[in-house]
Amino acid sequence: MPEYAILVHPSANRVYAASAPALLRAELAVFGAAGLGGGLSAADELELGGVGYVTFASPEPLSERAIALLSNLSSLYALFELGDGVLRPVLVRPLAKTDSDLLTIQKYAGKTNEQFTKLLLNVTLLASADPTGWLERPRTLLDPLCGRGTTLNQAVMYGFDATGLDVDGKDFEAYEQFIKTWLRTKRVKHTADSGQLRRNKVRLGRRLDVEYAFDKDDYKGGQTRRLTYFNADTLTTDEVLKANSVDVIVTDAPYGVQHGSHREAGLTRSPRDLLAAAVPVWTRVLRPGGALGISWNTHVLPREELVAVLARAGLDVREGGPYEEFGHRVDQAIERDLVVAAKPV
DSSP, X not given: OOEEEEEEOOOSOHHHHHHHHHXXXXXXXXXXXXXXXXXXXXXXXXXXXXXXXXXXEOSSOOOHHHHHHHTTOTTEXXXXXXXXXXXXXXXXXXXXXXXXXXXXXXXXXXXXXXXXXXXXXXXXXXXXXXXXXXXTSOOEEEETTOTTOHHHHHHHHTTOEEEEXXXXXXXXXXXXXXXXXXXXXXXXXXXXXXXXXXXXXXXXXXXXXXXXXXXXXXXXTXXXXXXXXXXXXXXXXXXXXXXXXXXXXXXXXXXXXXXXXXXXXXXXXXXXXXXXXXXXXXXXXXXXXXXXXXXXXXXXSOHHHHHHHHXXXXXXXXXXXXGGOOOEEEETTEEEEEEEEEOOO
């Protein structure tokens, strides 16, 4: 049975770096079960020459498609075939349409770790009815609490269409400035338009619409991707987007008062109430067969309560096994976990 070793990607965040091997093992288990038909086993940690690796076994040598899928593991830095203590490099082909500085340039307090953002997106994609189709066909992603756009940027990295909502005007302005500057600096062919967001003659906020292509010929031929940011209340999601229009919803829920709703009294200060009100709204724009992934602070909302919210919205929650092994410490006040659920076909 062939064995493989993953060199874990270094992280500037010391706390996340300590959690990364365990998180990678759980993510690897989801990749194996949902994307590779359960064909991976014996995930473990191994030290060679003073360097730590995450190892796993496969019943047969990894196929080209399996390698293409595993190349996108969130903390994978390098992949090796392992035999008699010898590491043989395996060429990986991550689905990266542009440079990783799109994810790493932005630095600000409260930014979600970009490796964890990728992990959350991966696990959500694998919960959908077509768990590996995103390797060939771009998906449409929504982050209804997008902040300064880490999830949107990861969607761009994957070549997806992406939409974000956030009620915080400063975050909207910061992201607009960042993405316009980044596109110009990278000389990416694009158009960017911003202005008022209105529905039925009612002003809901502001909008940013970007159309772009990394290849000039694709841009000329209309083979473009779209990036949209609505500076609007998350409870208006089903007003600004069509029903059944997005493939995946991925969001890092607020740990406190930021990014909450202004529409209903009390929601601004309660992540619990915000999610209870917002999840049904978000679910209406999710396509049948699509999946929703949420990360949150377990200190403010027990897992069973969030699972109940998702179930009441008609979603099938993925439970047990690796799906309950993603909890990890962020800081003294935040213990982060994730939950994913699918909308029945």
